[in-house]
Amino acid sequence: MKTIENISRMTTFVKMMKKEGRSIGLVPTMGCLHEGHMSLVRAAKKHTDVVVMSIFVNPIQFGPKEDFEKYPRDLKRDEELARDAGVDVIFYPSLKDMYPEGYATYVTIEALTKNLCGGSRPGHFSGVATVVTKLFNIVKPNIAYFGQKDMQQALMIKKMAADLNMDLEVKIMPTVRGKGGLAMSSRNMYLSETESKDAVILHQSLKQAESLIKGQERDAKKIIKTIEDMIKSKPTAKIDYVAIVDTKELRDVKTISGEIMIALAVFFGNTRLIDNITIAVK
Amino acid sequence: MKTIENISRMTTFVKMMKKEGRSIGLVPTMGCLHEGHMSLVRAAKKHTDVVVMSIFVNPIQFGPKEDFEKYPRDLKRDEELARDAGVDVIFYPSLKDMYPEGYATYVTIEALTKNLCGGSRPGHFSGVATVVTKLFNIVKPNIAYFGQKDMQQALMIKKMAADLNMDLEVKIMPTVRGKGGLAMSSRNMYLSETESKDAVILHQSLKQAESLIKGQERDAKKIIKTIEDMIKSKPTAKIDYVAIVDTKELRDVKTISGEIMIALAVFFGNTRLIDNITIAVK
Numbered sequence: 001m002k003t004i005e006n007i008s009r010m011t012t013f014v015k016m017m018k019k020e021g022r023s024i025g026l027v028p029t030m031g032c033l034h035e036g037h038m039s040l041v042r043a044a045k046k047h048t049d050v051v052v053m054s055i056f057v058n059p060i061q062f063g064p065k066e067d068f069e070k071y072p073r074d075l076k077r078d079e080e081l082a083r084d085a086g087v088d089v090i091f092y093p094s095l096k097d098m099y100p101e102g103y104a105t106y107v108t109i110e111a112l113t114k115n116l117c118g119g120s121r122p123g124h125f126s127g128v129a130t131v132v133t134k135l136f137n138i139v140k141p142n143i144a145y146f147g148q149k150d151m152q153q154a155l156m157i158k159k160m161a162a163d164l165n166m167d168l169e170v171k172i173m174p175t176v177r178g179k180g181g182l183a184m185s186s187r188n189m190y191l192s193e194t195e196s197k198d199a200v201i202l203h204q205s206l207k208q209a210e211s212l213i214k215g216q217e218r219d220a221k222k223i224i225k226t227i228e229d230m231i232k233s234k235p236t237a238k239i240d241y242v243a244i245v246d247t248k249e250l251r252d253v254k255t256i257s258g259e260i261m262i263a264l265a266v267f268f269g270n271t272r273l274i275d276n277i278t279i280a281v282k
Numbered sequence: 283m284k285t286i287e288n289i290s291r292m293t294t295f296v297k298m299m300k301k302e303g304r305s306i307g308l309v310p311t312m313g314c315l316h317e318g319h320m321s322l323v324r325a326a327k328k329h330t331d332v333v334v335m336s337i338f339v340n341p342i343q344f345g346p347k348e349d350f351e352k353y354p355r356d357l358k359r360d361e362e363l364a365r366d367a368g369v370d371v372i373f374y375p376s377l378k379d380m381y382p383e384g385y386a387t388y389v390t391i392e393a394l395t396k397n398l399c400g401g402s403r404p405g406h407f408s409g410v411a412t413v414v415t416k417l418f419n420i421v422k423p424n425i426a427y428f429g430q431k432d433m434q435q436a437l438m439i440k441k442m443a444a445d446l447n448m449d450l451e452v453k454i455m456p457t458v459r460g461k462g463g464l465a466m467s468s469r470n471m472y473l474s475e476t477e478s479k480d481a482v483i484l485h486q487s488l489k490q491a492e493s494l495i496k497g498q499e500r501d502a503k504k505i506i507k508t509i510e511d512m513i514k515s516k517p518t519a520k521i522d523y524v525a526i527v528d529t530k531e532l533r534d535v536k537t538i539s540g541e542i543m544i545a546l547a548v549f550f551g552n553t554r555l556i557d558n559i560t561i562a563v564k
């Protein structure tokens with residue numbers, strides 16, 4: 001495995017791979033790797049010849065009061081995990097290389113991004129779309145991998161790739177969960193022991209919602225109320241949103257039908273966690 | 283020469299060319315071809331193996347009160363001119379193929395686009411940046427060609443390509459002028475005979491400004507005043523803007539120094555024409 005620390009060297013490497021006819025899989029990350037990232041790498045290894053993992057904490061997707069500065073960074077540890085998982089190249093560009101002085105170009109997606117995290121984090125998705133466009137143009141992947149935990153992000157990137165005629169496939173892989181079903185996230189490491197225990201309620205409440213739907217409950221409001229009540233029972237939890245949306249346009253639904261997503265964002269102390277499940281109803 | 287009328291067939295063609303190791307030159311146009319476009323084709327033929335000309339009247343770069351509906355379209359005539367100039371492929375996608383229902387992704391450049399035409403035509407440059415990004419992703423040119431007549435557009439596209447790490451070169455070619463120095467433009471065909479005669483003042487006033495600068499005039503205000511007075515002497519002319527800006531950030535300058543651009547937009551009747559010259563001062 002090699003680590004490439006600047007864009008022009010990455011471009012040279014990609015040109016060489018393309019010349020040799022090798023397909024490229026890209027796993028974009030902000031580092032602080034966990035089992036969720038590893039599952040993306042394993043998928044990429046199955047489908048493509050060369051697996052590139054980008055590690056870049058992208059400032060323009062953080063709000064002014066968010067955790068850009070304190071976001072965990074540990075390249076040494078990430079390199080070890082990436083090597084073990086079979087990554088071929090870590091792309092680790094500097095801030096200055098990605099956003100030189102006078103940087104001015106942004107990609108925005110006007111669909112899918114108003115609701116859910118788009119409502120709570122203005123500008124966030126434009127920051128993501130912009131950095132992902134840059135990474136796609138530099139790494140030129142045949143397939144790029146995103147986790148379902150960030151479903152809104154993944155759907156938005158699929159939409160962007162289609163709208164802008166990007167020549168690649170976007171694959172969304174299942175959420176990987178840890179103890180008690182807590183979705184893997186780099187931000188889990190911010191949690192205190194109590195918060196960690198409380199956070200398990202996210203998955204539990206989603207599962208409870210699922211069984212309500214299996215029991216023929218179709219009223220979105222009632223299901224949301226059940227989830228909220230469960231979460232509120234945890235003293236360290238503060239709800240940002242709980243929503244039930246269709247999976248096409250991510251708009252709130254009143255009645256469960258077709259394929260829907262139950263998505264939520266909840267603070268535990270200062271740490272904001274998200275999770276979701278999708279359910280198809282006949 | 284062949285005309286390809288949809289995106290997926292264009293993609294297939296491009297893949298074939300890339301496989302054969304042939305370089306691609308792209309001349310993006312809105313059709314209604316004139317000698318300006320032809321000069322771009324000739325440059326592309328010199329530098330690249332396969333010359334693709336796109337013809338697409340892009341609705342999202344027109345304002346609600348602008349001339350999208352009446353913009354001249356004549357594919358037959360354009361095909362003849364393109365064939366004569368040596369174009370290999372005309373890419374002529376439909377509106378529905380480029381912007382299917384629910385289209386939602388836009389590229390914006392926050393530098394270079396506030397002043398000049400960006401001030402007069404809000405949203406225009408985002409529309410241009412978006413369609414050009416799509417064309418770049420579909421045609422994958424090694425070099426793309428733009429005319430200096432639309433200098434602000436050309437500089438913005440250069441900036442966008444650099445910012446988003448697009449793997450191509452943007453070349454800006456000199457303005458081609460017709461009778462009396464009138465810059466070639468598809469919109470010239472809207473002009474009445476009187477307006478046509480009056481419009482020659484644009485080039486004349488720019489040349490007059492140039493000789494003032496050669497005669498050591500350095501006061502931008504005075505130079506602008508001279509240009510405006512000349513244009514106002516024509517009864518069919520109505521000035522949109524006359525500006526002198528640096529060529530790096532396109533910001534108004536007070537004193538002529540370094541490389542500057544004198545740019546103007548003037549209505550003749552309902553027809554808005556633009557022109558510019560760049561001048562380097564020691």
